[in-house]
Amino acid sequence: MEFKFDVSDIFPCSIVEINPSLIPPGFAGDRRGLTNVVAKVAEVVNAMGDASAAAQGLSNPITTAERLRKADQTVYLLLDREAKGGKGVVTGMLKTGKKSLYVFDRDGQHHHVSPPCVLDFYVHESRQRTGLGKQLFEHMLKKESVEPAKLAIDRPSEKLLSFMTKHYGLEAPMRQMNNYVVFDGFFPEVGSAD
């Protein structure tokens, strides 16, 4: 996705982590520069949130800058900094955060847990199925030191379920009443110290 401004000026590397401050990593400017850069980051987050909602057929975006400001969540942005003559384009977005959830295992036992959750995930239409989603997801797994099976996923699309099967061998999703999905391996093994 393109913007009026140079995204490669604002974001210093190909995957950046945006937290509720909306200050991009490596920012070193004065107060005016800060206001300016935060407005641009908000524009990028809102545009990627809108595109993700459209791709999922949702009428309202899950990800907005305003919501991000109020929640303890992280948005990872994937960039192609060389595109458009070095202006750069944003190619993907992944939002994660911890949620307090009641989830049922296959035996019908309920568990009150606060797992890291995949809340929103989108790769630009022109770049889907080229491995960018995997690249972004792997970055998040490393940063958050989490295994794929330990994540809960909020209302996954069929594409995301297929993605989890293809890349992580996670099949037979356990669909929860709260619309989250977890996989085998989410719950600690009986007798394990997890």
Ligand code: ACO
């Ligand atoms: N149909 C079915 N499966 C798909 C599709 C598709 N159109 N696109 C991606 N996948 C799955 C498949 O398993 C595919 O493997 P294959 O091509 O061998 O069948 C695999 O993902 C490809 O992996 P990547 O290239 O690494 O993934 P990609 O860059 O396409 O990103 C993503 C995956 C984010 C799901 C992307 O397809 C997308 O943005 N889809 C539209 C929005 C969406 O559904 N987001 C998830 C919403 S649910 C949530 O966010 C909690």
